[in-house]
Amino acid sequence: MKRAWTLPVVLVLCGSAGAAGLILRGSTGAAAVLLLVFLFLAFTHSPLIFPRPVGALEAERLSAADGRPVVYWRPGCQYCLRLRVRLGRDARRVHWVDIWRDPAGAAAVRAANQGDETVPTVVVGGRTHTNPDPAWVREQLTG
Incomplete structure (x- = not known):
């Protein structure tokens, strides 16, 4: 923290x-x-500026239940901030995992990005997307 x-x-x-x-x-x-x-x-x-983060395991469980994306992020990341701002109010509909607060989240990001902690990493339907277009993430929320 x-x-x-x-x-x-x-x-x-x-x-x-x-x-x-x-x-x-x-x-x-x-x-x-x-x-x-x-x-x-x-x-x-x-x-x-980000909605309250949850742990990686909790986010995965919630995402499996409601189908919402999981976003792995960290404070100070300009790309994470861009995603958050572009999502606007829809950002509350995403499960946010702060990789600096959650070691399991950091491990999940490293596993998805060949050992790098590249964020934002978005998981939708079990598929990982690194630094996706915010418009695409918003589409995943409406679809």
Whole structure:
């Protein structure tokens, strides 16, 4: 869990340090803008923007029961963020597995990607798709 928050915390600290430096030079407006940019980046790279993750075994069980896709992801991944944003409200209909929080999820991703932890890895109907087009994932939800 700590690993998932490392990048957002670093972004907040860097933004705060940069803003403090600008405030000391008298540029409070620029400091506020800089801090807001870093806070936005920290939020988008945090686990907060994704629906609550479940474990890999639970996600596989739920997917077998309801037919919904399983998405293996990790915080800080720009492709995962792109998928999440493009799915919009439909993202709640997907089972999300954070591979940094779930060793079984990380192992499943490595098994599907020749030992690499390439995310997002999407499993639909038992078939694995690495970094699929978000429009395709959305089609799987409606089909």
